[in-house]
Ligand SMILES: Nc1nc2c(c(=O)[nH]1)N(C=O)[C@@H](CNc1ccc(C(=O)N[C@@H](CCC(=O)O)C(=O)O)cc1)CN2
């Protein structure tokens with residue numbers, strides 16, 4: 155295979171102590187040797203060592219450098235790689251890059267090093283996408299998710315699923331082509347048994363996708379309730395800071411207020427809202443509208459009630475509005491004489507968690523945090539063992555694969571001929587393959603890698 159040797163600046167542009175120009179390809183070492191003056195030639199140094207020397211262009215020293223030489227295939231791209239560590243700063247690294255280009259290297263496209271790692275089979279597509287996510291991570295959690303993907307955890311799961319599908323397809327194939335062959339009779343019953351766990355596993359991956367999204371973006375969490383029940387007090391308790399204005403005047407909060415907070419490993423995008431009520435005040439009206447919007451877009455609701463007052467029609471209307479949502483009910487002001495019908499609260503809660511608090515005394519917040527954590531990490535998912543799916547392309551493909559797998563499963567209940575069901579099984583296998591880059595068109599590959607940074 156005669157591919158170009160590529161070169162690029164692989165460190166961030168700007169002033170820094172060191173900048174790296176990286177070359178990859180058959181000619182990487184020879185091209186570097188044309189620039190390099192040291193006690194030995196780079197082609198003579200041991201692989202995976204770093205060598206001190208000078209870079210010389212038309213008899214003039216342009217840089218003092220440390221040069222790492224790595225022979226393929228045990229490299230990032232599986233090709234020969236040279237990394238020239240020069241002094242940081244735009245002029246220096248650019249000069250070295252230009253010198254490499256003038257001696258026969260081609261400027262790499264964005265993502266081309268990682269693309270080569272993919273094309274040369276060192277990593278699959280989902281791992282390559284993980285590399286990109288790694289660079290773009292803005293939080294520890296996002297970085298952990300990406301790192302797991304680079305390590306190939308998702309790839310492993312996908313390969314396992316595909317293997318199961320392949321076995322199903324192969325068994326059916328044997329039955330169709332060689333009816334006289336005494337293979338396992340691939341009845342619909344057997345397809346059903348094979349497809350069910352596949353569907354369960356895809357569902358599981360999609361659940362982790364939801365968790366992955368939350369870990370990256372925070373769970374949109376609206377604090378709602380009548381005026382003066384203690385919504386802003388709750389906001390302040392959860393963020394451990396006095397961010398929202400609290401007064402005894404109903405209608406204190408006029409506009410929604412957002413804060414990020416990590417509650418026992420669950421990142422929340424917490425939204426304090428104006429108390430929802432009928433009002434003629436034009437400013438408050440707008441605030442109430444925004445509260446309704448926050449309520450609609452929320453992924454978690456913290457519904458606050460007042461222990462010292464009976465339930466009102468407004469409370470009941472709020473219960474109705476959040477009927478199908480993830481909700482934690484907070485009965486606040488337990489330091490005051492109870493007037494609320496707690497039995498009725500539990501009826502409305504309908505199995506969803508109810509927590510009692512006295513926010514001015516900072517009581518009950520622990521239990522609330524625990525309830526939120528329980529809701530999110532339903533069951534006992536081990537933090538270490540999560541294979542998050544975080545990439546929109548992967549989620550799209552998993553959803554499509556899920557639909558096909560379900561179609562196949564349903565078809566087995568409806569006496570559809572096995573060779574027709576087989577089409578859905580095969581399609582599920584193909585869709586999962588696209589996640590790890592099997593059978594994806596070149597144009598998609600180009601598109602995906604072009605989103606990388608230069609030099610990666
Ligand atoms: N200087 C430098 N630092 C870097 C990178 C790089 O390319 N250069 N990386 C770039 O992103 C990351 C490290 N990632 C890497 C991943 C795989 C291989 C690699 O050579 N893999 C071979 C051999 C492994 C081995 O020796 O055991 C392989 O998997 O076959 C190198 C770097 C972060 N730090």
Ligand SMILES: Nc1nc2c(ncn2[C@@H]2O[C@H](COP(=O)(O)OP(=O)(O)OP(=O)(O)O)[C@@H](O)[C@H]2O)c(=O)[nH]1
Pocket residue numbers: 379380381382383384385386387388399400401402403404405406407408427428429486487488489490511512513514515
């Ligand atoms: N006794 C008692 N008072 C509380 C408690 N929690 C909050 N309050 C008080 O209730 C009043 C209203 O609290 P806020 O947090 O402003 O209530 P809110 O729901 O945000 O009110 P609006 O923004 O006006 O809708 C304040 O005077 C708080 O100090 C509590 O647990 N017990």
Ligand SMILES: [K+]
Pocket residue numbers: 381382400401402403404405406407
């Ligand atoms: K208030």
Ligand SMILES: [Mg+2]
Pocket residue numbers: 385386387398399406407426427428
């Ligand atoms: Mg408020």
